[in-house]
Amino acid sequence: MAGEERLLKNFFNKPKYVTVAPVARQQGQEDTENIWTKCSQCNEIFYNKELEKNLKVCAKCNYHFRLGAWERIAVTADEDSFQEFNGHLIAGNPLDFSGYGEKIKAEQDKTKLNEALVTGAARICGHPCILAVQDAHFFMGSMGTVVGEKLVLAIERAMEARLPLVVFSASGGARMQEGILSLMQMAKTSAALTKLGEAGLLFISVCTDPTTGGVTASYASLGDIIIAEPNALIGFAGPRVIEQTIRQKLPEGFQRSEFLLQHGLLDKVVARVELKATLGKILALHS
């Protein structure tokens, strides 16, 4: 009884940053009464509290649940160090795409985010940096004009303050509903990163599940150092598209982090529990 009370109390005493938090609808996560979560890989059942303590990694099979942007910031940035900027930017409907405005509204209501990317200034293990985090729960983390613009503004902020840039990618690719303008964000972000590079500033790209399409074919692949979480789906084309194109089943582990590492496309696969410390070390070597 007492245990249950404590559990409930803890549940309501979530830290302030988790304004987004009831991210219980995430893929690969089944929510039973907001207390339990079943691992979609091994079916083990965990107390949410326990799972959160383990940074949402399954203690049994090491499955890395997808994190929302604010959850990611909470486990990456030093406490109270994150200061968001440009959080007010919201998408227009440049193509007058039918139903797009409503869809955006629904995504905002669902996630309590304005867009699929949260950017700000932060400290990681004491090292100041600019941090950008994509959230796959918002419109599959797709990149439209706002995501592109916010990332470029973050890059410009990094250049002004001469700070390193850390970007966590999580995206299904370019946002179809903004058409060609979404595609152009690939050019825009890549060109801005060229400037960051010319300014001699560090860019660490962290690919999380899933990083695909136009995001992989632009900024996510342009890090001085590219890190991925274990077993994240990372690729240009989505696996289903490839299967349909080549009409054959894809090999086990195809387009997963470890596969990319083996093919020389990543610097490192780092477990979530060690990720912050790893970023801290890299930042320290560049400070």
Next chain:
Amino acid sequence: MSNSLEFEKPVIELEAKIGELKTFAEEKGMDLTEELEVLHRKLTKLKEEIYGNLTTWQRVQIARHIERPNALDYIQKVFNDFIMLHGDRLYGDDKAIIGGIASFQGKPVTVLGHLKGKDTKENISRNFGMPHPEGYRKAIRLMEQANKFGRPVICFIDTPGAYCGIGAEERGQAVAIAESLQKMAQLKAPVISIVIGEGGSGGALALGVADHVAMLENSIYSVISPEGAAAILWKDRAKAQEAAEALKITATDLIKFKVIDEIIPEPLGGAHKNPEEMAAILKEALARKLTELLTLKTGELISRRYEKIRGLGNFAPENT
């Protein structure tokens, strides 16, 4: 005429009728000048009606037409002394992207382009114009070479998209495209990209970061193919026509979005109706723009290009 499109059937039929009547008149020694004139006037009017009011889907069909002039056609007609260069020096030579050096108006340039085949056999060898990473890496290599010698770069865009396959992923399709985007932003000499057929997504954009981006009147440029969009939106690839409209992929749409800078007009009915005339129009447009860009100093050129790219996207003032 077996390759004519459904919507131009009335034109084709009338043309055939005029032909028949001419033969008939000649054979019988009859003077049908007046009748023929009436039919010719009717034909002109019909052509203007049909070709002057093309729907997005009709343009998609023209853009993908098997007889549409491809990059190599333009290279041969527009440049002198083209020397094709091969390979990425890393893995292989991708036939879906060609490149080389040539002379334009007496000055050396580097030319790159996606290349579709003229028939099924050639299309298979060129993978239907869908490049693998080595195609983009060849392009990057030739861009670096252009940079070394201060040559302008001219790119012809014509691809359904970068290839989706196991080898492409294993060899880093995404990073190859991303690096091409960066390389183009850094080129010291002018770079001009012209969409001549299909501009399919990231695989097209990889040759499309330029000081000046032009589209031929009936070409298309899109974040996803109409078929792909229809499959995602309505789980039905047959609704591609609707998707094509919704995605706003024509030259007229893109110039409104400031994604492209110029629309190059095509001969009536499309480039394939008169490849010679098309090449001449393209050559003239290219010459005009290149001359203009060559007056800019390198620093100015790069910063102008950057500002142009930086401004891509739609931002209502109240949002910023």
